[in-house]
Amino acid sequence: MTYELFYWPGLPGRGECVRLALEEAGVEYIDYARLPEEKGGGVSGVTRILGAEAGTRPSFAVPVLRDGSLVIGQTPAILQYLGDRLGLAPREPSDRLWCHQIQLTLGDFMDEIHDTHHPLGASLYYADQKPEARKRAEVFREVRLPKLLGWLERVAVASGSHWLVGDRVGYADLTLFQCVEGLKYAFPKAARRALAEAPAVVTLAARVAERPNIAAYLVSDRRLAFNEDGLFRHYPELDGEA
Template sequence: MSIELWYWPDIPGRGEFVRLFCEAFEVDYTDMAREQSADAMVEHMHGLSGIRPFAPPYIVDGEVIIGQTPLILQYLSDKEGHGSGEMETDLGLLQLQLDIADFVEEVHSVHHPVAHDLYYADQMDAAFEKAAYFRAQRIPKYLIHFDNAIAASGGPFMLGQQPSHVDTSLFQVMEGLDYAFPRYMKEMQGHWPHLEGLQGAVPEIEGVADYLASEQRLEFSEDGIFRHYEELDEQ
């Protein structure tokens, strides 16, 4: 049975972390709002009862309805048999996926430092200030953390030769950073070699290669989480 993925149809956003996992591990899913519409998603979400997802992405798998990207990925990974087979290691992967979620929230808050609901144009001064700190302190702190974790297994993936949900997510993070901060990422090339290795290895997974070459793959844009504003990437 196909899993329903509900996410905003026009941006990669957090939905892309779920899409990439499904494509890499050949999980049958239907991208519901892209087949229907954003309005259909809002109506669907509001029609749910009980413990409801707070925000997209969320999935429906029969009776199971869950939101929160790391939880979705952990659930799918377990269900489809793509964990490590050891509880401690799987908890480590979930911990990394939660670190990624924290980082993604920080990436968004660079261009929206004051409020989610205001336009970027209304908070540009604060964004400019925040971006300098984010580039100098936060990106290296997170990326070195992920790089060290890959180094421990020898790479190219977080578990060595076996890809996991963390790898497809870290690939998306690296692609997003290259899009949003091209000057900075070029300057820092070589500082996180294992992550760069992972970024090169994930597109070699067959399902990912096909997906990246397809029209299904959504481009980054200034409507999403990873946005390129030249002034936020300035020296």
């Protein structure tokens, strides 16, 4: 069965965490975000999977993964499901829980990054909340970013392995990579400072980029560039002083 991924077209967003898992595993998948509207892709794919095709178990938002008759929403739940099937999750129950806990915290991290440019709500434009975004981004740069990266560094060091959990790459490693890349794009100055204090995180992200399937994906036209429609946005006014 071919996996089907539904997500907004034109931005990596949270959907990219799912794509990285599918790409690392080298499995076939249909990425509706990259199909034209007339083939059921683009925004119409999102509308369909959240509406008419949702049945009795509608997801609140995308990304949504469909595997045959099973439809799953929420990035951490999708990755927990795929992790087992694609060899990207630990086997031991306590390791599985720990991997999931890291993923959930990375998800919170991404929420905080999103809210730097949308502190008043995702239903308003950035242009309508620029002064508030400046304030929230300052708190993020000064307080939250060092705290979150400090925690991640502690976890990466304490794992005692090349990866966050156990001796093989897992879905949380892939999301860590995406977070590091996104931070470097969105906050080049603040990220440089913060990442200098998190060498184990930087090394782990580099290891992900060197995985053969990931390396091939990153230079392919399937990989979407970061941009100002997504979760990681580069607005120089939110990046603080050099």
